[in-house]
Amino acid sequence: MKILAFDTSNKPLSVAVVEDGKVLAHVESSENKTHSVTLLPDIQDSLADASLSVNDIDRIAVADGPGSYTGVRIAVTVAKTLAFTLDKPLVGISSLKLLAADGGDDRFLVPLMDARNDNAYAGVYSNEHERLVNVVEDQHITMTKLLELLQDYDEDQLEFINATQKLTDLIREKYPHAKIISDEDSLPDATKLAKLAEHAEPVKDIDSFVPTYLRLTQAEHDWYAKGHKDDGNISYVEEV
Template identity: 40%
Template sequence: MTILAIDTSNNPLGVALIEENQVLGEYITNLKKNHSIRIMPAIQTIMEDCGKSTADLTKIVVAKGPGSYTGVRIGVTIAKTLAWSLNIPLVGISSLEVLAAGPARHFEGYVAPIFDARRGQVYTGLYQYQNGSLTAVVPDLLTMSVDWASKLANLDRPILFVGNDIPLHRAAFEEQMGDNAVFANATEQNPRPSELAWLGKDKPGEDVHTFVPNYIRLAEAEAKWLEKQGKI
């Protein structure tokens, strides 16, 4: 089993190849550059470096959002195209779950992955390893960071926050949670594409034609259009 993982859902761009229980290769950058231009060369490079061709692939795993509307769409479109053309399974994994996966494995407690959603809002959720599996204690949601901090403060236990956008909201968490707000190291802030591949390794494939991203909220342009139509 050779799995290709693709994540372009936020600023970090990541691709990985795993085979059985081994990570063959992993490529990550955290740059504000056009993913649509860079993702295919990244995939080609990692395939060539690992001595693999598309004929070797048995599954595609993609980060399906939330995150950047354009970024999520790029990764999902490429993943669907590859899965359909190669006639292999496609699996979608929450981008927040991918971000939480690595740090959660080594933290005794809850992990809250954070993506900035502008205007004081964050995409987040609450994750924990239970019986060896990563579990969503609170499903992914869009909320004000101050409201999220208040809810987590009521748990009265340490929460590990992870994500490159934490500096934008750190003050809100520290103010309401005090020492119970724990922050991951810089080396843990990028979602790992190898974790993405691992999360999707044993999951069943989804229907390629009906598979859609999880934006959690509408793109701003779409929301404005629907508002004008009186539909929201």
């Protein structure tokens, strides 16, 4: 199976083409440009490096959030467009699950994204039979609540992933012996995204596939404040 995978939910951009576990091409970029400018050229370059056309791809995989609102929207929009136009299966993978793929096999993995003001996007994962299993759902949460939620776990079995210095300081106060991987050492990797997507269930309705933000944007707050309602037929994301 040939998989085109890409992630723009974090600061770096990552694109990969993987066939049956073998990496054919991999592009990572942290240049000071917007992902909207670099994503499509990086996809084209990756396909060229793999000596494939986009029509040769069997599956498209995208990190669907949480993360940068703009970054997540860019990747999901490109993924939906390609999947719909080419009639290819589309798989969305949690951006936190992708970060958890950097963790060890024998620990409870706590991927993090700093959401500022001592808040984070976080979840808890474990490796079971070489598969990442979500044992505490991804959520937007205060660090105080997150660290309290983890108190039933053995501290020596906790591994925090993608922690900024601020989050690291908060974790160390509560769990001084927990393993922590900094945000500089746990960048999203599209090759791992492709691996996660290989056995994942494709989305059933590409048109209704939307990013996972885990909290409302300011624009959504304003939209709902004007009397709009998400009634199951139309949501803010779909309308915009």
